[in-house]
Amino acid sequence: MEAQVLGPVSITTGGHAVMPSARKTKQVLALLLLNANHLVSVPTLIEELWEDKPPASAMTTLQTYVFQLRRMIAEAMPSVSPKDVLATTLNGYVLQIPPESLDLNRYEQARMLGLRHYATGEFRQAADSLRTALGTWRGPALADVKTGRLLDSEVVRLQESRLTAHETCINAELAIGEHGTLVSELTGLTAQHPMHEPFHRQLMLALYRAGRRPDALNAFRRLRSTLVDELGLEPSREVQSLHQSILSADPALDHDHALALR
CATH class of the missing domain: 1.10.10.10 (Winged helix-like DNA-binding domain superfamily/Winged helix DNA-binding domain)
Known part of the structure; x- marks a missing residue:
């Protein structure tokens, strides 16, 4: 079963x-x-x-x-x-x-294992476990169920858990130098979540480390334009700091000198 x-x-x-x-x-x-x-x-x-x-x-x-x-x-x-x-x-x-x-239990088991590996700096193991966790998803939670108040809150909780797991997985993969393979995935994620700053930060860093500094700056401009137009807000301090570091080609951003964004 x-x-x-x-x-x-x-x-x-x-x-x-x-x-x-x-x-x-x-x-x-x-x-x-x-x-x-x-x-x-x-x-x-x-x-x-x-x-x-x-x-x-x-x-x-x-x-x-x-x-x-x-x-x-x-x-x-x-x-x-x-x-x-x-x-x-x-x-x-x-x-x-x-x-x-139950797929939810398998997801949680793999997710928690991945988070434990990440906390101890075992980034390859963290990425593998979190990819396994993310692979249990086949779409939005309860995709074909008309939900009431209680199930609505569960769907929101699970979606937040999925986003956080995805962010942590990508951080782990950035930490082991997989920025080149992440650009395509992050481009899709930022299009799906145009105001989700963590994915934009990760895309900016991945592009910069892949030698695509102008594209990294353009990613920042797209995010800023969306936030200002939709919410009247500037990007967070963390995103603006990364933007300044990219502008100045800060050596601390290079994979050889820094781990992924946390």
């Missing part, structure tokens, strides 16, 4: 993906998967489905969604009891699956 939330939500068993078609049933499954092997209370599920305005039939309707999920589990895994996989407790429900079968 494989369960995925880092992209479209799905459960795959025997090579076949199974997924409820009803919107709110899929919502329930997403919340259960994000909390796999932990209790999700009935009030929490009701809040996600209907926020502050649950219908009088909320409890009965929720039980119907759980029944639909159990029927899906029975079809996908006829050798197990659906009530053992999606268990009822006194206060709610627990989706019980092997931790390694």
Whole structure:
């Protein structure tokens, strides 16, 4: 069994993906998967489905969604009891699956390993682990689920985690001299995130170290223009300091003299 939330939500068993078609049933499954092997209370599920305005039939309707999920589990895994996989407790429900079968758990394990390597200066190992973590993503988290208030906050949290992991991975790769291979990736990332300063800082440094000083300065100008036009803000002190260092061709920016930006 494989369960995925880092992209479209799905459960795959025997090579076949199974997924409820009803919107709110899929919502329930997403919340259960994000909390796999932990209790999700009935009030929490009701809040996600209907926020502050649950219908009088909320409890009965929720039980119907759980029944639909159990029927899906029975079809996908006829050798197990659906009530053992999606268990009822006194206060709610627990989706019980092997931790390694969920992509979110594999992502977190690889991400944390990468961060530990990075903190101790093991940049090659950090980059490898963080690339493994990033490779578990197949698109935006819960990409095909219409989310409520609780799932919305989870999507934001996961997106921030993904961005931070990506930044750290690129810092590690800059630290081991891979600036030339990072330019293309960072060009795409800055286009996707036009006001995300860390990616722009990394692109400026990668371009400079690749011998493309004018392009590095142009990257700064694009970022500054976007921030001023959209928010009325100048780039951060860190970005402006890097810009000045590029203008003066500061030897401290060379890979032989400095590690990646932190």
